[in-house]
Amino acid sequence: MSTLHLVRQSAFATNDFAQCLSVLDHQDSIVLMDDGCYNLKHSLMDSLIKRVDGTININVISSHAQARAIETLTEINHIEMSDVVELTFNHKKVITWQ
Amino acid sequence: MKTLAVVVTTSPYSHLTITALTYVEAALVAGINVIGVFFYQDGVMHANEDISIASDEYQAIAHWQRLQQEYQLPLHVCITAAEKRGIACDSIDNEKINQIFTVSGLGELVELTTKASRLVQF
Amino acid sequence: MTSTNQITTPDYPKETGLAIINSKAPFSSNHGKDALDIALIFGSFEQKVSLFFQGDGVYQLIADQDGSLVSIKDYLKTFSAFEFYDIEDIYVCQQSLVNRQLEEVFHIDGVQVQTSSEFSAALNAHQHVLRF
Numbered sequence: 001m002s003t004l005h006l007v008r009q010s011a012f013a014t015n016d017f018a019q020c021l022s023v024l025d026h027q028d029s030i031v032l033m034d035d036g037c038y039n040l041k042h043s044l045m046d047s048l049i050k051r052v053d054g055t056i057n058i059n060v061i062s063s064h065a066q067a068r069a070i071e072t073l074t075e076i077n078h079i080e081m082s083d084v085v086e087l088t089f090n091h092k093k094v095i096t097w098q
Numbered sequence: 099m100k101t102l103a104v105v106v107t108t109s110p111y112s113h114l115t116i117t118a119l120t121y122v123e124a125a126l127v128a129g130i131n132v133i134g135v136f137f138y139q140d141g142v143m144h145a146n147e148d149i150s151i152a153s154d155e156y157q158a159i160a161h162w163q164r165l166q167q168e169y170q171l172p173l174h175v176c177i178t179a180a181e182k183r184g185i186a187c188d189s190i191d192n193e194k195i196n197q198i199f200t201v202s203g204l205g206e207l208v209e210l211t212t213k214a215s216r217l218v219q220f
Numbered sequence: 221m222t223s224t225n226q227i228t229t230p231d232y233p234k235e236t237g238l239a240i241i242n243s244k245a246p247f248s249s250n251h252g253k254d255a256l257d258i259a260l261i262f263g264s265f266e267q268k269v270s271l272f273f274q275g276d277g278v279y280q281l282i283a284d285q286d287g288s289l290v291s292i293k294d295y296l297k298t299f300s301a302f303e304f305y306d307i308e309d310i311y312v313c314q315q316s317l318v319n320r321q322l323e324e325v326f327h328i329d330g331v332q333v334q335t336s337s338e339f340s341a342a343l344n345a346h347q348h349v350l351r352f
Binding site: 105138139178179203204206207208209212214216217219 | 276
């Protein structure tokens with residue numbers, strides 16, 4: 001495992017998620033949190049899911065998505081903050097895209 | 099040993115700070131050694147004694163205080179960033195600095211970064 | 221091939237130091253200056269620090285800018301002091317330059333223009349990452 005990416009911004013508002021995807025490595029993981037949850041419905045997410053075909057671990061914080069009434073996708077893991085802590089130490093480093 | 103340092107750049111009235119707090123508390127509960135939280139940019143607003151957030155809203159500063167007391171969590175506020183925002187003046191005894199915070203320079207961030215096995219920014 | 225002849229995969233060098241990703245244009249916010257202050261402190265403590273410029277952050281490197289015209293103290297001039305702080309690794313994302321129709325003309329020397337995969341690999345060589 002290499003990098004854990006914490007994505008906190010909507011790709012409809014900023015370029016952060018696109019920049020994250022441009023440095024994404026095949027062993028990395030993504031956590032969508034805060035307005036980053038809106039990326040579940042962004043075309044970048046569709047193409048990411050098609051491109052990586054299950055090799056990238058993509059997660060969303062359940063309460064953050066649920067609070068925003070965002071429907072989730074079957075390809076995405078639903079996690080809690082305690083899982084983010086665990087992921088922090090399962091990866092070599094963390095980059096926050098905010 | 100799992101050691102964690104956290105950088106907070108969002109203000110106490112930003113909802114993004116709730117996520118930072120939830121994360122830090124989850125780490126502490128999991129037994130991670132959180133060696134310090136460094137408040138930078140608008141994060142330093144947490145140290146402003148005069149901040150008053152409506153009582154029915156999320157009390158970020160009170161939550162940091164709770165974590166600091168329960169877990170002896172070191173909270174560092176960047177002096178340069180604080181002065182820029184009118185928080186500290188010339189002395190570390192300045193009344194405007196909330197006493198739960200340690201007044202630090204960016205050198206403290208260097209220290210935390212070199213000691214921590216993970217650095218997470220919020 | 222016997223196992224003794226097999227070339228073992230070399231260990232990747234251990235990740236060290238701090239990478240700072242700059243993602244904001246220079247004049248409308250303090251992010252670039254706040255990131256610079258961190259870089260200079262790490263440099264003066266003789267800690268390895270590398271600078272990455274991506275997205276609108278690439279505008280921080282472009283030549284012939286003049287913040288004084290808009291009453292901004294031009295912190296970009298401090299970039300020329302990087303060598304005195306032993307800040308040697310400065311990376312810029314090529315695709316971000318192309319997207320903005322920018323030439324590879326910078327106001328400091330030693331900037332390395334990198335493809336996305338090179339940029340990503342350089343980032344991965346660091347232990348910690350901050351982004352502004």
